[in-house]
Amino acid sequence: MKVKSGDFVMPGDILGVTEQFLPDEWTYDDDGYVKSAIPGEVSIDNKNKTISVLPSRGNPNLLKLGDxxxxxxxxxxxxxxxxxxxxxxxxxxxxxxxxxxxxxxxxxxxxxxxxxxxxxxxxxxxxxxxxxxxxxxxxxxxxxxxxxxxxxxxxxxxxxxxxxxxxxxxxxxxxxxxxxxxxxxxxxx
Ligand SMILES: [Zn+2]
Missing domain, CATH: 2.40.50.140 (Nucleic acid-binding proteins)
Incomplete structure (x- = not known):
C-alpha cells in the first residue's frame, strides 16, 4: 500500500491500515483497513495520522448518518x-x-x-x-x-x-x- 496525497482513488480502495492512520473525512474503517467512501483525491495528515479523501467533483451528493x-x-x-x-x-x-x-x-x-x-x-x-x-x-x-x-x-x-x-x-x-x-x-x- 503506497497511497500518497494527491492520488486519485475510487470508493472501496484501500488507503492504509488503522494502526498507521485513522479514517477522517470521506474514509471509513473496514476491519482494520482505511478505505475511501468516494471518488476523489487522497489527503494524508502525517501530524495527526489521519487520511481523508477530497471529493473530485465539488460537493457530491453523498449520504450522511441520519439521512x-x-x-x-x-x-x-x-x-x-x-x-x-x-x-x-x-x-x-x-x-x-x-x-x-x-x-x-x-x-x-x-x-x-x-x-x-x-x-x-x-x-x-x-x-x-x-x-x-x-x-x-x-x-x-x-x-x-x-x-x-x-x-x-x-x-x-x-x-x-x-x-x-x-x-x-x-x-x-x-x-x-x-x-x-x-x-x-x-x-x-
Ligand atoms: Zn392481488
Whole structure:
C-alpha cells in the first residue's frame, strides 16, 4: 500500500491500515483497513495520522448518518432485507454512489417482529433512516412512524395495495386479500 496525497482513488480502495492512520473525512474503517467512501483525491495528515479523501467533483451528493432515504426492496432473506437506494428524501439531486443497504429484523420497528416477510416484500418501496455507512453500503432503520413501506404491490397479482384500518396490514382489491407490512405513515395510495 503506497497511497500518497494527491492520488486519485475510487470508493472501496484501500488507503492504509488503522494502526498507521485513522479514517477522517470521506474514509471509513473496514476491519482494520482505511478505505475511501468516494471518488476523489487522497489527503494524508502525517501530524495527526489521519487520511481523508477530497471529493473530485465539488460537493457530491453523498449520504450522511441520519439521512432519510427511499429505496426498493431487492431481497428478503432470513433476518435481513436488502435494499437498492433510489434517492435521498430531502435532496432532489441524484446520489453520487449506487448505494446498497441492509435492514436487520431488530431495526424494522419498535418491539418484536417474528418474520421479516411480515414487514417487507420484494419490490416494496420503503422510506428509512441511515444508521451506518461503509462506503456505498448502508445499514438502515425503519422504526420511526414515517419510515417503512410507502408503496407495495400484492405478492400474487402485483396490483398496488391500499391501507386497512389495521396499522400493519394492506389490502389488495383485485384478489380480496390482505398482507402484512411495516407501513409508513406516509403510505402512498
Ligand atoms: Zn392481488
Amino acid at each position: 432519510t432515504v427511499y429505496g426498493q426492496v431487492r431481497d428478503v432473506r432470513g433476518q435481513r432485507a436488502m435494499i437498492d437506494i433510489e434517492s435521498s428524501k430531502y435532496n432532489e439531486r441524484g446520489l453520487a454512489l449506487p448505494y446498497m443497504a441492509a435492514i436487520h429484523i431488530s431495526q424494522v420497528k419498535n418491539g418484536y417482529l417474528e418474520k421479516m416477510t411480515d414487514a417487507f416484500r420484494i419490490g416494496d418501496i420503503i422510506e428509512a433512516k441511515v444508521t451506518k455507512i461503509m462506503g456505498d453500503n448502508l445499514d438502515l432503520n425503519t422504526s420511526d412512524k414515517e419510515c417503512g413501506v410507502v408503496k407495495a404491490m400484492c405478492t400474487r397479482c402485483r396490483a398496488f395495495m391500499v391501507p386497512t384500518e389495521k396499522k400493519n396490514e394492506l389490502y389488495c382489491e383485485v384478489c380480496d386479500r390482505k398482507e402484512r407490512r411495516k407501513i409508513s405513515s406516509e403510505y402512498d395510495f
